[in-house]
Amino acid sequence: MQVWLDNPARLLFLRTQMVAVKNLLYTYAGSKPMSFPDFQISSGEHALLLGDSGSGKTTLLHLLGGLLRGYTGSVQVDGAELARLSEKELDHLRGRKIGFVFQRNHLISVLTVKQNLLLAPYLAEVPPAGDRVEEVLNHLSLSHYKNQSVLKISQGQAQRVAIARAVLNKPSVILADEPTSALDDKNCERVINLLLQAACENNTTLLVATHDQRLKSVISKHIILHA
Amino acid sequence: MNLGILVWSYLKARPLNTALNIVLLSLGIAVMVVLLLFSRQLEEKIQSNARGIDLVVGAKGSPLQLILCTIFHIDFPTGNINLAEAEKIAKHRLVKRAIPMALGDSYQAYRIIGTNYNYPSLYNAELKSGQWFQNDLEVVLGANVASLTKFAVGDKFESAHGLSAGGHAHEEHQFTVVGILNNTGSVLDNLILTSVESVWKVHDLPVEAITDSTLKSMLVPSVAAGDSTKELTSLLLQYRSPMGAIQLPRYVNQQSKLQAASPAFETARLFTILGTGVEALMVLAYVLIVISALSIFIALYNSLKERRFDLAVMRTMGATRIKLVFTILTEGVSLTLLGSLAGVALGHGVVWVMAQVIEEVEKTGITGLIVYREEWIILAGSLLLGMLCALLPAWQAYRTDISKVLAGN
Numbered sequence: 031m032q033v034w035l036d037n038p039a040r041l042l043f044l045r046t047q048m049v050a051v052k053n054l055l056y057t058y059a060g061s062k063p064m065s066f067p068d069f070q071i072s073s074g075e076h077a078l079l080l081g082d083s084g085s086g087k088t089t090l091l092h093l094l095g096g097l098l099r100g101y102t103g104s105v106q107v108d109g110a111e112l113a114r115l116s117e118k119e120l121d122h123l124r125g126r127k128i129g130f131v132f133q134r135n136h137l138i139s140v141l142t143v144k145q146n147l148l149l150a151p152y153l154a155e156v157p158p159a160g161d162r163v164e165e166v167l168n169h170l171s172l173s174h175y176k177n178q179s180v181l182k183i184s185q186g187q188a189q190r191v192a193i194a195r196a197v198l199n200k201p202s203v204i205l206a207d208e209p210t211s212a213l214d215d216k217n218c219e220r221v222i223n224l225l226l227q228a229a230c231e232n233n234t235t236l237l238v239a240t241h242d243q244r245l246k247s248v249i250s251k252h253i254i255l256h257a
Numbered sequence: 258m259n260l261g262i263l264v265w266s267y268l269k270a271r272p273l274n275t276a277l278n279i280v281l282l283s284l285g286i287a288v289m290v291v292l293l294l295f296s297r298q299l300e301e302k303i304q305s306n307a308r309g310i311d312l313v314v315g316a317k318g319s320p321l322q323l324i325l326c327t328i329f330h331i332d333f334p335t336g337n338i339n340l341a342e343a344e345k346i347a348k349h350r351l352v353k354r355a356i357p358m359a360l361g362d363s364y365q366a367y368r369i370i371g372t373n374y375n376y377p378s379l380y381n382a383e384l385k386s387g388q389w390f391q392n393d394l395e396v397v398l399g400a401n402v403a404s405l406t407k408f409a410v411g412d413k414f415e416s417a418h419g420l421s422a423g424g425h426a427h428e429e430h431q432f433t434v435v436g437i438l439n440n441t442g443s444v445l446d447n448l449i450l451t452s453v454e455s456v457w458k459v460h461d462l463p464v465e466a467i468t469d470s471t472l473k474s475m476l477v478p479s480v481a482a483g484d485s486t487k488e489l490t491s492l493l494l495q496y497r498s499p500m501g502a503i504q505l506p507r508y509v510n511q512q513s514k515l516q517a518a519s520p521a522f523e524t525a526r527l528f529t530i531l532g533t534g535v536e537a538l539m540v541l542a543y544v545l546i547v548i549s550a551l552s553i554f555i556a557l558y559n560s561l562k563e564r565r566f567d568l569a570v571m572r573t574m575g576a577t578r579i580k581l582v583f584t585i586l587t588e589g590v591s592l593t594l595l596g597s598l599a600g601v602a603l604g605h606g607v608v609w610v611m612a613q614v615i616e617e618v619e620k621t622g623i624t625g626l627i628v629y630r631e632e633w634i635i636l637a638g639s640l641l642l643g644m645l646c647a648l649l650p651a652w653q654a655y656r657t658d659i660s661k662v663l664a665g666n
Binding site: 088089092117118123125126132136138139140150152155 | 270575
């Protein structure tokens with residue numbers, strides 16, 4: 031709640047558009063253009079991005095995160111048209127407004143659990159807030175492993191570390207690419223619940239790209255992509 | 258989290274590779290530092306020892322040997338020269354000062370030099386205790402000799418015949434220590450000084466007092482001028498004018514039994530001979546450094562392949578390209594800096610140990626505890642080397658296509 035309370039603009043437009051896509055077309059070199067449906071997601075709202083493999087889920091997430099550029103149409107995140115941002119402004123946006131979670135937890139293998147979390151404010155050049163790391167570690171029941179190498183923890187634990195890292199800087203949007211596909215039912219439920227919980231706390235918009243049927247009942251807004 | 262922790266974590270994750278690179282580079286740097294310390298100090302010692310001596314006159318033979326023997330006191334004499342002939346040279350109008358030198362005995366491999374007070378004054382030597390030698394068989398000890406033999410003023414010892422340890426002892430004549438010199442940082446520290454007459458006396462060459470009617474020898478005043486029986490080992494000359502350098506060597510070499518050797522010329526020749534060895538070792542050092550640079554480059558390049566995902570993930574977390582480039586460059590520079598620091602320490606350590614263990618090195622006064630300006634150049638060069646090794650990997654990090662790397666798994 032803190033974050034949107036200290037941002038007066040959000041109080042006035044409680045459900046502003048956080049993510050908006052319109053007439054979006056992207057062409058990989060040497061292949062046919064991919065088109066994407068128009069959609070908007072308000073701040074604090076969650077959505078699932080569904081579709082078969084190859085339907086462009088990952089491409090869309092990369093476009094939303096500014097990792098892919100050179101699209102036609104419009105992609106807006108937190109009111110900013112990504113095509114108009116410079117490389118540096120995009121880095122800034124990714125560091126402060128966007129959190130990424132991937133299928134295979136891309137943790138930095140040479141660092142410990144806690145160091146992986148500390149990396150988020152360091153790379154985004156956000157001043158590390160005193161006990162934010164401990165707070166997130168506690169919340170995701172990771173305190174016990176905080177000084178362990180990330181190579182020595184289980185897949186489920188690693189995915190929790192990835193979530194912790196994504197939410198640490200209190201982003202406006204979390205883009206998750208198949209966050210549960212590699213997990214068993216028990217861990218899947220736990221991970222999606224933690225994601226939702228962490229998102230709710232900071233009024234974060236959650237966009238989950240998946241073909242995992244287990245998530246359909248948890249998030250009601252569905253955006254469906256066709257190959 | 259900061260740059261240091263991040264870089265150190267990556268280095269620590271490949272301990273063997275990191276250690277290999279550091280050891281490899283440190284060996285190369287250590288060889289360089291040892292060569293630098295040795296050649297530089299040796300050069301300084303040689304130059305300071307030859308200072309003030311323009312020409313050495315001795316018996317015919319190798320001029321280098323004559324210089325090594327009479328200035329640096331490491332080689333053996335080429336033979337003896339007749340006192341009368343030496344006097345003729347000393348009286349030459351272009352000679353400002355002539356210092357006689359008579360070698361023959363030693364004590365525990367420390368040479369006993371028969372000479373006069375002009376010789377220690379060449380090195381600005383001053384007495385630390387006692388007085389100068391005046392009577393026969395009185396000696397003044399160099400600083401190293403006194404500290405290593407633990408002799409004090411008033412102590413007596415027997416000399417041994419010859420210039421190396423273990424010669425036949427001259428039991429019938431005992432030298433008396435009358436003075437000890439201050440440390441001069443020159444060859445004088447390893448010598449025992451006495452009068453020329455003392456050296457003759459030990460070898461049972463009677464020293465005859467001169468009668469009033471005869472002229473005193475200008476080199477050894479107790480002997481009559483023109484004495485044809487007495488002999489010296491060599492004569493150290495100072496020129497009166499630069500003309501001496503042109504005329505005197507030729508004048509000396511015309512005498513059938515004498516030769517003149519120029520310390521400046523012979524030491525330059527010595528440096529050329531030593532220089533070849535130094536250069537050969539320097540090539541070895543360069544080869545080691547180039548190999549280690551290659552090894553560091555390959556290590557960074559390979560680790561970067563494994564780290565493509567890490568780099569892409571870092572970009573998704575908001576890292577700028579410059580930040581990643583800086584991280585990779587820092588990693589390269591850390592490796593070379595650690596390697597060269599270890600190398601400099603190792604080089605100094607090796608020279609220090611040699612000075613402790615090897616007596617010859619200790620005698621020359623070479624120390625490992627001196628730092629030359631060139632070592633800063635070595636350190637700065639290693640920073641540059643690290644940057645160079647990391648340049649290509651850093652450029653690749655700069656160009657990482659985040660989307661492609663993330664989608665490619």
